Amino acid sequence: MTAIDLCMPPRLLAPGGTPADFRTHEQRYGSLPYGDPAGLLRIVAESGLTGRGGAAFPTYRKLVSVAEAGRSKGRGPVVIANGAEGEPASRKDKTLLRLSPHLVLDGLQVAAAAVGAGEAHLAVDDGASYLESALAQRHDPLSVRIVRLPAGFLSGQSSALAQYVGGGAALPSYQRRPVHERGVRRAPTLVQNVETLAHLALIARYGADWFRSAGTPAQPGSALCTVHVPGREVRVIEAPFGLPLGRLLPLNGIRAVLLGGYHGTWIPATEAAQLRLDAATLGAGVLAALPAAHCGLTETARVLRYLARQSAGQCGPCLNGLPRIAAAFTTLATPGPQGTTRADITHWSGLVDGRGACHHPDGTIRLVRSALTTFTAELDAHARGFCTATDGTPLLPVPAEEH
Template identity: 40%
Template sequence: MNARNVPLPDVPHVVTVGLPHLTSGFDLAARLDLGTHLKVHGPLAPVTGEHLATLAEEVSLLGKGGAGFPFGRKLRAVARAADRRGVPPVVVVNSSEGEPACRKDTVLINRAPHLVLDGALLAAEALGARTLLVAVTRDSTEASVTDAFAERGLTDRRIRNRGIRARIVRTPERMVSGEASAVIRAANGGPALPPGRRERAAESGVAGAPTLLSNAETYAQLAVAARLGPRRYARTGVPDEPGTVLLTLSGAVARPLVVEVPSGVPLGYVLQLAGAPPFPQGVLTGGYHGSWIDAYAAHDAAVSRTSLASFGGTLGAGALLPIGPETCPLGESLRIANWLAAETAGQCGPCKLGLPAAAGGLSDVLNGGGQAALEALREVAQAAKGRGACKHPDGSVRFLLSTLNAFTDDLAAHILGGGCGRPTAGVLPLPGPDRHGPARYERAAPSGEKLAVDWTLCQGHGLCADVVPELIRLGHDGYPTLADTSVPLHLRPRAQRAVRRCPALALRIEQPPAAPSAPVAGKALDRRRS
């Protein structure tokens, strides 16, 4: 099995099932430069906007970044907005893969950058766009795009290649930085965070212009479809979802893989190809905003949106993560819940307060909190659902609720107090430590401590709420209202400062109750004899 607690490499090993589309030429070179790319794929003729939208509709091309929005409809919306406003649109390639379990777009950008640029330039020319942006998160992807721009004569300093100016937008390696609105905000010179308001990029995106934004695989699929045509493209895969799919496999596998498979291939075959356990406890589908399915569903499901959805799974961002019987699935999920809580943009209550509270609630359940802890967790998760300024809270809640529904036997074992008896092996990949010390998700882990108020002393000064508003808010009566959650480690210093600043000495931090010690075997035997 793969190494535990180790981040995925930028470019995992790549495997192709059937005839390759996106991975054509990978057996010839580690990276296809422009000359090799043209030898493998051949030239690509320009296409008008109407023909390109029709092509995307005929091959049922959906966005491959997770949302699955029809690309043809998005293309038409940008074209209409540009015509109505008389403003040249902008085309954006979103290869900001900030999710630790996803590498398919990184593989495409690093190994086949010109296939991605083919699709993006095809769309740009069809729309009459003057600007092409490529958003990246990693040094390796930035270097590959820089080289590809140079090979094509694309530059930001002067317009050279068919009237199109191109540049790279660097975003941090964070979950929320890959959301479309965060990429657009970064392209406009702001932080790579969702702006907190819902705006349609097709109407107003980069520099206020209509913007066509999709991920790297979508543009690569568009380039393949334009070369093959709808009939040849549809010969691969299932009729309602033709073509191939790129998947990232990690977790309990022999080694992480990026796999290109025709849609409709049995999921069990793909898992077997990666060296997953023959009968996994569960498979996380769609990545860390996705859903768990059990071993029976993994055996019967196929690689398609429709099939996975029928078993309660999702294709999402194309990540598949099986776990074996040797690890505690709830402990594995708690690691991910802590990471998701640390990835918050900190711009709305459901994200800033709800996700740490949910992670703390899952920790309470694992530590013997009983049925009350489980009900509190469900209440916190439902309260965060559908109320966020971006999609991160919804995706995180989907993952948490799926965990509770998928591993009911383990959940019962923890609720009854004994636990499942298995350690947490750490098979689900997360980022490693950075130069500032522990990884963000480790700093966001709940400490087990809770804030408490002695109401006989509290005088409603409100100083505590100014120090740590993530955990304390003032009610309508001016007195503090405390979040019913453990104090995350990264908020512990401010929680301690709030305690020190309370002039009435009413605020305190309560330590978690000590776990009951297991009875000594000999003494237990003596009691039974008596």
């Protein structure tokens, strides 16, 4: 069970951890205004909302690109709410969908109205039957189809989603043109994370100034974070940008923090204590504390083996490079002679980075490089044949670890 901590009055998650039905939702937030698309786009621009699916891309710019592509092609765009949450350490999107499905569905309608869409989908990875009943309670202008995705790290990548919704495989596509120009059945397609849509639903109601009353002038608003602290249950916390990380997770007795998720970065605990919640590093919203008793190299090696298995096997550098890097990292994680392994990993990382049809290799290499700089003391200890860690219990969640 995921608990919710209040670092600010919660905006997105229904209070008390009780899912909100449509009536309760409307009583709490008021009914959804459908202003004119131009006015809506202006408010979104003023709000400074950025995507919460990992890349923090300005939402306004994406909405405008999709609307323009739809007009120039004379074709109504497709909108997809991305609830895939393929990141194994993240719980925020499932928690949001379970507690506040109507905020996401409101946001989907707002986004569809803003870009002039003729088709809307909500993509999720499980059989969440409550979403069907949530939809049945509503009278939306645009009907929404629920799409159940195959489980996997890549299913939520935007071109994989667009292909799957269009009847193909849930794999990233090779095409150079972005999905906002050419997505589902070649129609301009807006893919927006479910949390982004929930913020959009509130911005449409309460305006840009309200949204900006949390966060910082440069990074307005709040974000849902999945916080892992060993010995405690995983929590989803809504926190304003600019909040010191030390307010979200205890940093005493901690070796390092994984920030952003498995495409994110390791940061030494001393450095994390100086940092604030920042959209540029928050990635998929994961913050995971690694206690001093655990080995960061072992944890990273396990995650890397998982990420290598998730490669869709379509691009050479990713297909060959990631398993090789993951295997070499497993050598680094094992105390004993390391030979040229560290230099090899650095070399192969340079060959893989930026060479895939999607950003899976780039995100994986980001994790590798941050582990190599954060865990230098552990690397040296392993090379001398011992490990400073005393607890070998696996910490980070990794589906179906290989034997």
